[in-house]
Structure formats: structure tokens, C-alpha cells
Amino acid sequence: MLTLMHAPMSRSSRIIWLLEELGAEYEIRYVDIRRRDGSGGPDEKNPHPHKQVPALLHDGVLIWESAAVVQYLTDLYPDCSLGRSPGHPERGAYLSWLAYNAGVIEPAAYAHFSGVTASDPGFSRLYNEMCAHVIDVLTRQPYLLGEKISAVDLLLASALQWMRKILPESEVIDRYMAVVTNRPALLRAREIDSKPSGFHD
Ligand SMILES: N[C@@H](CCC(=O)N[C@@H](CS)C(=O)NCC(=O)O)C(=O)O
Numbered sequence: 001m002l003t004l005m006h007a008p009m010s011r012s013s014r015i016i017w018l019l020e021e022l023g024a025e026y027e028i029r030y031v032d033i034r035r036r037d038g039s040g041g042p043d044e045k046n047p048h049p050h051k052q053v054p055a056l057l058h059d060g061v062l063i064w065e066s067a068a069v070v071q072y073l074t075d076l077y078p079d080c081s082l083g084r085s086p087g088h089p090e091r092g093a094y095l096s097w098l099a100y101n102a103g104v105i106e107p108a109a110y111a112h113f114s115g116v117t118a119s120d121p122g123f124s125r126l127y128n129e130m131c132a133h134v135i136d137v138l139t140r141q142p143y144l145l146g147e148k149i150s151a152v153d154l155l156l157a158s159a160l161q162w163m164r165k166i167l168p169e170s171e172v173i174d175r176y177m178a179v180v181t182n183r184p185a186l187l188r189a190r191e192i193d194s195k196p197s198g199f200h201d
Contacts, residue, residue: 002026002073005046005055006193007033011066012054013193014158018070018151020185020192022077028192067102070151071095082151090145097144097152101159104130109159109166131168138172142179153180 004019006012006028019026031043033053042051048064055064056072063072074083084094108127111117117124134156137144144152157180159166160173167173 001057001059003057004028005031005048005053005057007031007040007053008193010053011158013189014066014154015054015056015069015073016192017154017158017186017189018073018082020188021082021151021154021183022073022080024073024077065102066155067098070155071098074151081148082154084145084150090150093145094150094152097150098155101152101155105134105156106159109163113163113166134167135170135172138176142176149180157181 002019002024004012004015004026006016007030010033016028029045031046031051031053032040033046033051034040034042046053046055047057047062048055052064054066054069055062056069057063058072058076063069071083074080075085077083078085084090088094104126108117108123108130111120111123112127117127134144141147143149144156157177160177161181164177
């Protein structure tokens with residue numbers, strides 16, 4: 001059994017999107033989290049070491065960090081088209097973008113959003129290089145890995161849905177967003193995300 005620790009409108013929302021794409025059977029454990037506006041707080045029901053979301057329990061095994069959760073789930077459903085299994089020609093690119101999203105895109109975007117890039121030349125360079133790279137890739141191909149959508153597109157698109165301004169204005173990005181977010185699984189995920197409590201059935 002898969003159990004997702006989830007707080008509405010947070011980084012666990014994108015895992016609901018992925019679970020819906022996979023057609024997985026899962027339940028949701030709604031947990032409280034500390035919110036940026038000062039509301040909420042750590043929830044004893046949440047086994048995440050920092051009481052964050054997402055965290056996933058699979059038959060008693062805990063997986064946390066979005067990149068790990070996404071890779072774990074797409075490996076668990078090898079027939080789904082959103083992952084790239086070992087041996088797939090895009091496996092290396094898949095793992096690279098999973099790590100790049102967690103280790104570069106999100107920290108650089110957060111630094112930009114919170115004003116750190118204005119005073120930190122290292123972060124400023126990283127942010128500018130990251131934006132140039134993402135836009136360059138999406139100018140040459142429709143998705144991050146090439147011709148077919150993958151779970152790394154879900155990660156990037158969900159961050160952009162949360163805040164479009166994490167990347168510069170760009171028709172390429174706007175077109176990409178329109179395509180990646182036009183999916184029935186995302187509509188289902190949005191509805192589930194907004195449920196206040198209880199299990200998904
Ligand atoms: N790097 C983590 C970040 C997780 C994270 O920051 N989650 C936020 C919700 S969007 C959270 O749980 N915040 C509550 C807290 O930090 O206490 C991941 O991607 O899984």
C-alpha cells in the first residue's frame with residue numbers, strides 16, 4: 001500500500017498528480033505543515049524527518065524528498081511512460097534532470113524569488129545559467145528529455161504553476177506550460193488536492 005503524506009497546495013500536490021498519471025492505488029494522509037505565512041505547524045502524524053511534505057510510505061518503507069519519491073514511484077510502475085527504467089536510452093537524462101531540479105532549479109529559483117540573487121553573485125550566476133539552459137533545451141525540443149513527456153516535466157511545471165516568475169518571461173516556457181498542464185490527471189489531482197481531509201477513494 002502507498003500512503004502519501006500530503007498538505008494541500010504544497011510540494012506534495014505534484015505527487016498526487018504523478019500518482020494519478022500512474023493510475024496507482026494510494027491513500028492520502030493529510031498532515032499539517034509550517035506555512036510561509038506563519039500558520040500551521042509540524043505534525044506528529046508525519047514521519048518525514050523534518051515534518052515536511054512530500055513523504056511516501058510503501059509497505060512500511062519511508063521515502064522522502066520529491067526527487068526520490070518521483071524516481072521510486074516511476075521505478076515501481078516501469079510500464080508507465082513517465083519514468084525511464086534502467087537500460088532506457090533516456091535513463092541518464094532522467095536521473096540528471098531529477099537531481100538538477102532538486103539541486104539547482106529549485107534552490108536557484110528560491111534564491112531569485114526571495115531576493116538572494118540580487119546580492120549573491122554565485123547564486124545570481126547559477127540562476128542565470130539555469131534559466132538559459134532550461135529555455136535553450138525547451139527551444140530545441142518539446143519536453144526536458146526530448147520528444148516525450150516525463151515525470152521531470154511534472155516537477156518543473158508544478159513549480160511554474162506555483163509561481164510563473166521563477167523563470168523569465170518566455171514564449172517557449174508559456175507554450176511548454178500550456179502543453180504539460182493540459183492533462184486529465186492534473187485536473188483530477190487538483191480536485192483531490194483541495195479535499196480537506198480523509199482518504200482518496
Ligand atoms: N526538498 C524538499 C522540500 C520539501 C518542502 O520544503 N516542503 C514544504 C511544503 S512545499 C514543507 O513541507 N514545508 C514545511 C516545513 O518546512 O516545515 C522536497 O522537494 O521534497
